[in-house]
Amino acid sequence: MLINEPNRHHDEHDRDHPKGDTDNRDNVYGIGFGIADITGPAVEINMMGYAHFGQDGGGIHTRLYSRASIVVDGLGNRICYVNVDLCGAPQLAKTLVIERLHLALGSRIYTHENLLISATHTHSGPGGYFQYFLYIITTEGFNKQSFYAIVDGIVESILKAHKSIKSGRIYYNKGDLLDASANRSPASYALNPKEERERYEYNTDKTMYMLKFTDLQNNPLGMINWFAVHCVSMNNSNHLVSSDNKGYAAIKFESNFNGYKNVGKGPFVAIFSQANEGDSTSNTREPICINTGEKCDRITSTCGGKNEYCVSFGPGRDMFESTKIIGHRQYRKATELFQLAERRVSGPIAFIYQNINMTKRLVTLEDGTEVKTCSAALGHSFAAGTTDGEGDSHFTQGTTAGKESKLFDAIRNLLKTPSQESVECQKPKAILLPVGEMTVPFRWTAEIIPTQILQIGDVVIVALPGEFTTMSGRRIRNDVMQMFRHHRLKKEVILAGLANTYTNYVTTFEEYQLQRYEGGSTLFGAYTLDAYREQYKYLTKKLIEKERIPFGEQLPNFLEQEFSLKPGVFFDHPQSGHEFGDVLIQPLTSYTPEQTVEVKFIGANPRNNLRTDRSYLTVERFYDSVWEVIATDGHWETMFKWERKNIILGTSEVTIVWNIPKNCTKGVYRIRYFGDGKSLLGKITSFTGTTQSFHFFRHRSRSSPDTDHPNQKHHEDDEEHCSSDAACDIDQF
Template sequence: MYQVGWDKQQIKITPKGYAMFGYGQWSHRAYRQRTALYARSVSMVDQHSNRLLICCLDLGCITHAIRSQTVAQLTQILDSQFDENQLLLMATHTHSGPGGCAHEALYNIPTPGFVPEHLTAIVEAIVQSIQNAMASEQDTEILIGTQAFPAQTPVAWNRSIKAYNRNPEVQPRTEAATHLALNREMQLIGFYREQKLQSFISLFGVHATCLGNSLNAYGGDNKGYAAAFSEQALTEQGVQNPVTIFAQATAGDVSPHFHGKDQLKIRNKIKGEQQYQYAQQNGRYQSDLALTALQQQMSANLKNVEGEIDAVLSYVDLGNIEIPAALAYGQAGARTSQPCHGTAFFAGTPVDGAGAPKPLIKGLQFLAGQLRKHKLKNPAAADFMAYQQLYASQGPKQIVLEAGAKKILGQPIGFAPGMLDPLIAEMKRQVNAGAIEQSPLVPSVVPLQIIRLGTLALVCCPGEFTTIAGQRVVDIVQQTLAAQAATENVWFASYCNDYMGYVTTYEEYQEQAYEGGHTLFGQWTLAACQSKFKELAEQLLLEKNKRHYDAMTRPQAISAQELTKRTNHGNVKTAVSQGEAV
């Protein structure tokens, strides 16, 4: 028996015309609120007073700014009761949530800039929901189980089937069977009092992109509707203040939209208000599956959780990791590199969210190819060795943006003509204001976390992992923890604690679809994650006083002066007009 409590708090952000996070579109702005956005928290305490705090937010992602400010406030409020290793922050990945919540510059460009009131409102909602969850702790049984969606349920499709089919361990799927090229299993943690389901956590990977980039309102998308439907159902059954969390698993290559023959024609028929109905239906599928599985309490699919709560968390610099040969197909000297975005990133995804126009992408592909030839043709050049290593790490990616070096096509980021695109214009505005001289464009030092809840281990990953990439991480953690018979299940959670783009398998990366173009640290990114999670799992096997892992590294502090220069202080109209005028 555990002590468990839960609560949810609305994230009180007023729509003022800032761009939403997710699609990266200058025009995708919030002028109204369709559904409330929440911070949903669960607090669990074992018999040894070890506590686990989980908070899932209706946001596109967690940022280091969100996590670090939350940790600071909880440390101050809870003092010795708080262990940041045992705090898990997750995002539903709605693409209709607030932007401007990161201290790093790049993903705030469309917003435009950093919006401190958004960050403040989010952290307030997290901290309040956690405090209330702790205050509501009572004796609670925890049961876990899984339930698969039937093949005919139209809930999810693989949006990158050519890349998926490159993986040697998969059954290749045709364009007509993309709904089978993903993990259709939902993993569930149910909380019961007096043998009655009270609240729960669901893990299932599918992008929250039912609501497209032409809409102008905040909303929770399919995951938000799933939570609302489940909470309403439990309330009608007499449960007081239920909280249901619908979090993400391997969603990187999984779409809520049909992918196959005539995919764009089918997607384009879902317009305006129909998109909200579509999101509700997808959420209904998820809610119904979860409730059906968890309310069959005597089912053999549900197992009682017993045992201690434990967790390890370590920040790693994904931009500089040497890969063990065993994870690099026998290749010696394989390394990750500074973060880079490829042409496929700028092209976007054809159904979920198209990017730059095709003629511009063709031009970028040509220029990226010419740059590579130029950088590798002269061994006597001062930067030859650096680029040789960069291209070895990044493999077939056609590099447009060297986010680590702050270069576009080999030139300083401020060189590109602003007339090409309002996003480029906004970047130029920030460069000219001296707002990005010292600050990173994207995170490179990111948190990896493994949580143990009795017999369950939860692998918590920042960013977006594809179906098979996530499975390979689970496999290596499972193999490592097999030395300890107490661990029966290893599950995967994504969009956890920070955001660093995508992670594909090495094979998928060679396709250079959108997901590969947004796998920032090169073709060995997954191998780096596997290696570091293996090390973390080895530490989890040890007694706490015998563990030796990096618990001190953190991202470098962002220059307050530069952050101020790219903060719009609520005046979005001025920032938008300036961005368009550069």
């Protein structure tokens, strides 16, 4: 790997990268942004996140996107930062993305070393895209539709960013956001040394970090921010694809620049990235026992010994409102930081990368003691789930070695008995699944882990390959900052979570001892964090010294071994007496603000056509003698729901919901459904269904209080928001 090596490969798109001072002391960079759809199959595929059998997709609330940003310095050195609306960043997808980019642009432009892919950690997207067996059990195996939708979308977003590169400037800002997160394992956090805890005011990271990108005329090009909070506002009862709170914030932010109709189209791109969110939840209300109303047990998160009764909730009345509120709070803070960002980023682009084997890795602690990591294993506490989403009722958080169920140990042994070495190494974890020793049908979890640091002038981005808890992330950040300070360099250090692969959780040694969910999910044992700290200090040192380091072991590729037990679509058939697209339930003749339009059609399976970068629905307004589209299935106020009626007959129905924003323009509207039916012979035919038109009458109210919930926020300039260019505005749902 070459540190800060000039990129010798140039093409026609490099003409806009800045020339002149190679140190970028003039603060000018080449900047590009791109966005593309990665939604994938919206129905019948189990959602990735809660590992909840039965939580299969049933439609779309918001689409999922890949958002890419590229920064180039005066020497042509570049980095590419990609954020995806996924539960985690699949390492195999990154490998294929790089192969595709090499074919399109040559092998020296984007590589494992300078491309970072981070995930928002939404729990409401179709799964089946990881190559490791553990993560595709609930999806009945590997899902090619899901996987290739992700690969295609990431590539497209990067190519769009690459083609859009122009000279510009970058600004840095940061500030605290206090009301959008809470610690879901405060008992674990409290085990960290008192003197360490006293250095921080909060038990979650409340700081939002921001990079603002403009062209040389100060026109906004894009934005990236990082804030640590789980995307679990949508709970495990949800069946609609959703980008959750960070996706809501991104859509809302982008609409300010692109117009509300252009969801997912750019050109302005807003990236709401993840950080060290391992113990940071968006369900900000304290967990309670839903059967009694009392507080849950602090250690086990149980109520009378049962984990399913202990639940934490978001600030809203339901999961949709909670998603809006937490998303709006991130949007609001990001807007403030964006508007006030004045500090210019300056200096060269650099990057460093290395794959490491985290199994049985020797680590030297600060006191000189030599320890090692373990073969990967998941504990009994892992199976208990969290207050964000309960696991199996037979398990509880806080279960340590010697206190586990012997019955489940016996059942486990039918799959794989953990080695004695692993049992001893992982203590006090009570091993439920020795995943590092399980290789049938192929590896269950990753052991070769990518580690990476990107540098944009005086800003450093550390790629964390998993879910690091608050204090784990703080230790990594402090280590990197201290390394720079030791060399008399001042850098702003940002953590990018869930980057380049997925390795479950990383706790501190102290947090690990309690074995709550996060500790039970720390794969490589009690010294996992210490191994990562040692590695990131090494990377930082070599980055500063501009030294070459080995690439490390090659990343595995199990694509040829992947399989699926999930059947495809057999065929579709309309119900007797109907055609595809027939309207079963028409809209009313008229509506007023904040009412809900709900219509139903004869449908077909959406897996026949993913309609990538398109839509299964449109809400249209008759304006100037034509029907104009004012909302799609990517807009927050719409819902696309698909329901199988009879699997033998192949019948299904589609329900489309439009929650009318209160500032919509009066006029005549209609709703259309776009589907694709599959015949018994396998031929797929597109069709369209259209409702009768209906009227929307506007009645303005000036009595709404101005609170921080967007549903209640009132705008004095409503009429200005209701132009023909944007019939409805996201500020008003």
